[in-house]
Amino acid sequence: xxxxxxxxxxxxxxxxxxxxxxxxETDVAPRGLNEDVIRLISAKKNEPDWLLEWRLRSYLHWxxxxxxxxxxxxxxxxxxxxxxxxxxxxxKTELASLDEVDPELRAMFDKLGISLAEQERLGGVAxxxxxxxxxxxxxxxxxxxxxxxxxxxxxxxxxxxxxxxxTYLGSVVPYRDNYFATLNSAVFSDGSFCYIPKGVRxxxxxxxxxxxxxxxxGQFERTLIIAEEGAYVSYLEGxxxxxxxxxxxxxxxxxxxxxxxxxxxxxxxQNWYPGDAEGRGGIYNFVTKRxxxxxxxxxxxxxxxxxxxxxxxxxxxxxxQGDNSVGEFYSVALTANHQQADTGSKMIHIGKNTSSTIIxxxxxxxxxxxxxxxxxxxxxxxxxxxNYTQCDSLLLGSDCGAHTFPxxxxxxxxxxxxxxxxxxxxxxxxxxxxxxxxxxxxDAISMIVNGFCREVFKELPMEFAVEAQKLxxxxxxxxxx
Amino acid sequence: MLRIEDLxxxxxxxxxxxxxxLEVHAGEVHAIMGPNGSGKxxxxxxxxxxxxxxxxxxxxxxxQDLLALSPEDRAAAGVFLAFQYPVEIPGVGNLYFLRTALxxxxxxxxxxxxxxxxxxxxxxxxMTLVEMDRSFMNRSxxxxxxxxxxxxxxxxQMAVLEPKLAILDETDSGLDIDALRIVANGVNAxxxxxxxxxxxxxxxxxxxxxxxxxxxxxxxxxxxRSGGKDLALELEEHGxxxxxxxxxxxxxxxxxxxx
Numbered sequence: 211x212x213x214x215x216x217x218x219x220x221x222x223x224x225x226x227x228x229x230x231x232x233x234x235e236t237d238v239a240p241r242g243l244n245e246d247v248i249r250l251i252s253a254k255k256n257e258p259d260w261l262l263e264w265r266l267r268s269y270l271h272w273x274x275x276x277x278x279x280x281x282x283x284x285x286x287x288x289x290x291x292x293x294x295x296x297x298x299x300x301x302k303t304e305l306a307s308l309d310e311v312d313p314e315l316r317a318m319f320d321k322l323g324i325s326l327a328e329q330e331r332l333g334g335v336a337x338x339x340x341x342x343x344x345x346x347x348x349x350x351x352x353x354x355x356x357x358x359x360x361x362x363x364x365x366x367x368x369x370x371x372x373x374x375x376x377t378y379l380g381s382v383v384p385y386r387d388n389y390f391a392t393l394n395s396a397v398f399s400d401g402s403f404c405y406i407p408k409g410v411r412x413x414x415x416x417x418x419x420x421x422x423x424x425x426x427x428g429q430f431e432r433t434l435i436i437a438e439e440g441a442y443v444s445y446l447e448g449x450x451x452x453x454x455x456x457x458x459x460x461x462x463x464x465x466x467x468x469x470x471x472x473x474x475x476x477x478x479x480q481n482w483y484p485g486d487a488e489g490r491g492g493i494y495n496f497v498t499k500r501x502x503x504x505x506x507x508x509x510x511x512x513x514x515x516x517x518x519x520x521x522x523x524x525x526x527x528x529x530x531q532g533d534n535s536v537g538e539f540y541s542v543a544l545t546a547n548h549q550q551a552d553t554g555s556k557m558i559h560i561g562k563n564t565s566s567t568i569i570x571x572x573x574x575x576x577x578x579x580x581x582x583x584x585x586x587x588x589x590x591x592x593x594x595x596x597n598y599t600q601c602d603s604l605l606l607g608s609d610c611g612a613h614t615f616p617x618x619x620x621x622x623x624x625x626x627x628x629x630x631x632x633x634x635x636x637x638x639x640x641x642x643x644x645x646x647x648x649x650x651x652x653d654a655i656s657m658i659v660n661g662f663c664r665e666v667f668k669e670l671p672m673e674f675a676v677e678a679q680k681l682x683x684x685x686x687x688x689x690x691x
Numbered sequence: 692m693l694r695i696e697d698l699x700x701x702x703x704x705x706x707x708x709x710x711x712x713l714e715v716h717a718g719e720v721h722a723i724m725g726p727n728g729s730g731k732x733x734x735x736x737x738x739x740x741x742x743x744x745x746x747x748x749x750x751x752x753x754x755q756d757l758l759a760l761s762p763e764d765r766a767a768a769g770v771f772l773a774f775q776y777p778v779e780i781p782g783v784g785n786l787y788f789l790r791t792a793l794x795x796x797x798x799x800x801x802x803x804x805x806x807x808x809x810x811x812x813x814x815x816x817x818m819t820l821v822e823m824d825r826s827f828m829n830r831s832x833x834x835x836x837x838x839x840x841x842x843x844x845x846x847x848q849m850a851v852l853e854p855k856l857a858i859l860d861e862t863d864s865g866l867d868i869d870a871l872r873i874v875a876n877g878v879n880a881x882x883x884x885x886x887x888x889x890x891x892x893x894x895x896x897x898x899x900x901x902x903x904x905x906x907x908x909x910x911x912x913x914x915x916r917s918g919g920k921d922l923a924l925e926l927e928e929h930g931x932x933x934x935x936x937x938x939x940x941x942x943x944x945x946x947x948x949x950x
Binding site (some may be wrong): 244549637638639640642643645646647648649650651653657658660661662664665 | 714739740741742761762763765766767771772774777778779780782788789791792793795796799815831848852864
């Protein structure tokens with residue numbers, strides 16, 4: 211660290227003011243956020259000084275920020291002092307059998323076609339399934355180690371690969387980036403770390419599924435993926451099981467770095483608790499996801515299917531720095547009941563002949579509000595840059611809404627930027643046509659919606675695509691007519 | 692098979708059907724002709740179960756009250772409508788759509804669903820009826836189809852779904868002579884003693900290819916004249932003018948409905 215302000219240095223070395231030192235044995239930090247809580251988190255994780263400094267600098271900066279108000283979503287005030295920012299991973303409350311799992315949760319599992327063993331694992335039932343997963347994870351890790359791929363929790367990476375973490379942490383999403391990313395930088399709990407060495411094609415799709423401790427990474431997750439020259443990785447985030455999380459606020463950060471000729475494909479299926487039919491409860495999901503095509507001929511592709519959360523606020527983007535680099539964003543966002551989504555993508559063209567594609571499909575049902583917000587920025591240096599953006603909205607019913615806010619800034623006259631947008635209402639004519647052929651109304655709606663999303667689904671890995679389709683059908687159930 | 696009694700239909704205070712009576716037996720092909728706005732297409736839509744209309748009267752289909760059934764239940768019971776304007780469904784494969792439809796109908800009828808292979812075999816066989824090219828089977832339903840392809844696709848769907856009562860709503864409109872011949876051949880191949888057809892058309896031309904057992908003339912929301920196939924030729928010669936006058940005078944006499 212060369213330019214650490216004296217203020218931060220002083221903070222980092224200061225003694226715990228409130229006598230937290232002795233509390234190191236406790237598992238839960240006191241409610242609220244202050245420097246001592248951050249020191250506690252860092253100490254609990256046995257972090258090096260530079261990381262504590264980084265956290266504290268983030269915190270000090272966060273104190274100067276105000277929660278953004280520009281997004282097209284509405285929610286009550288968030289009390290940041292009423293959140294517990296650190297709780298040690300608790301041993302899971304073990305249930306004796308599936309019969310003890312929330313019946314509503316089980317019904318959802320059944321609809322999604324999740325196997326019994328899987329249901330047991332997801333439902334937190336202590337049976338052999340967990341043992342199985344451990345062994346799966348072990349063989350899996352051995353296979354990755356053979357080719358030099360590092361895939362571990364963020365905390366492990368800090369301990370075992372500190373130089374990599376120090377080089378790349380904050381290199382794509384700086385701690386000053388935005389209110390929620392800054393908060394995350396100060397208090398992040400854990401997350402995933404992934405490093406693909408030069409020239410290696412990761413032999414399997416990486417998924418948090420295989421990482422047992424992933425379940426408790428908490429609400430301030432931090433993910434960092436680095437693909438060295440010529441490397442390739444496909445990373446799957448999330449799980450289609452509904453996560454009955456009590457934490458209302460989630461503020462994750464994901465950073466991807468692709469060096470020369472590298473490719474990163476990042477797929478998300480997000481199905482967090484959306485709140486009930488009246489709009490009570492549900493997760494506020496404020497996520498910052500960004501990739502950097504640092505090297506020439508690199509490629510980063512985001513694919514997301516968002517059907518959960520009461521509020522979704524995310525703009526996965528790509529900084530196209532290397533010449534000829536490619537950024538892609540494929541998104542399906544569904545808002546039903548009282549869900550609100552303000553989502554889209556940011557493509558920043560810096561290198562020559564860089565190209566980007568944005569395909570956004572928004573579906574609104576019930577009282578759902580869906581906003582596409584995108585930024586395509588072509589800098590002066592980005593000669594020959596190209597972007598194609600297509601935003602399609604589908605409305606089911608008359609109480610929902612779709613909104614589009616595309617921002618385009620072009621500073622190089624050789625750039626080509628195309629934007630297409632459409633809004634359609636699921637047609638009475640389409641529905642009647644399907645029903646006249648014998649297809650019941652709910653099946654027909656799900657068929658039409660899936661057809662609408664096909665361009666995005668085909669970008670998902672096979673089994674994810676199947677789950678995403680089922681998920682859409684389940685999420686739409688009862689939300690129409 | 693089908694008995695329509697005093698059928699009235701209106702949409703937004705606009706009375707369109709004003710007392711239609713019609714009886715169709717299994718194996719028969721009935722043509723319904725008439726000028727634009729006479730209610731032909733509304734009749735087709737009401738029989739298929741379109742919910743936008745206020746409907747009174749009675750429709751018995753194989754002894755059951757057709758008007759009480761949902762559109763999908765009518766389809767399962769064997770009612771098929773070939774649409775005048777077939778609808779596009781982007782992103783949904785043509786064959787996938789048809790297989791879903793067929794299996795929905797089969798489920799309702801208590802039959803086993805067809806697996807992908809059996810379905811494909813059936814589809815390929817029926818495709819030849821309308822000289823349809825395999826290449827557009829996997830395109831999205833009707834998306835980017837020409838007018839003629841859309842109409843052929845309707846008849847192809849009918850051939851796969853094997854309805855008992857087929858209603859063809861202006862299937863000839865927008866077809867050139869070759870496409871008309873292909874569509875008509877497909878329809879003729881599907882004529883059967885167990886199947887009734889209601890062929891709605893504005894022009895006599897289609898009836899050169901699909902020869903009806905009965906011809907009905909609709910005007911002003913009711914059937915004003917019925918006859919054998921020669922009636923179509925008579926219409927070709929004299930047009931609908933006389934019938935419209937007749938409908939207008941009928942309306943001025945009290946028939947229980949105020950316009």
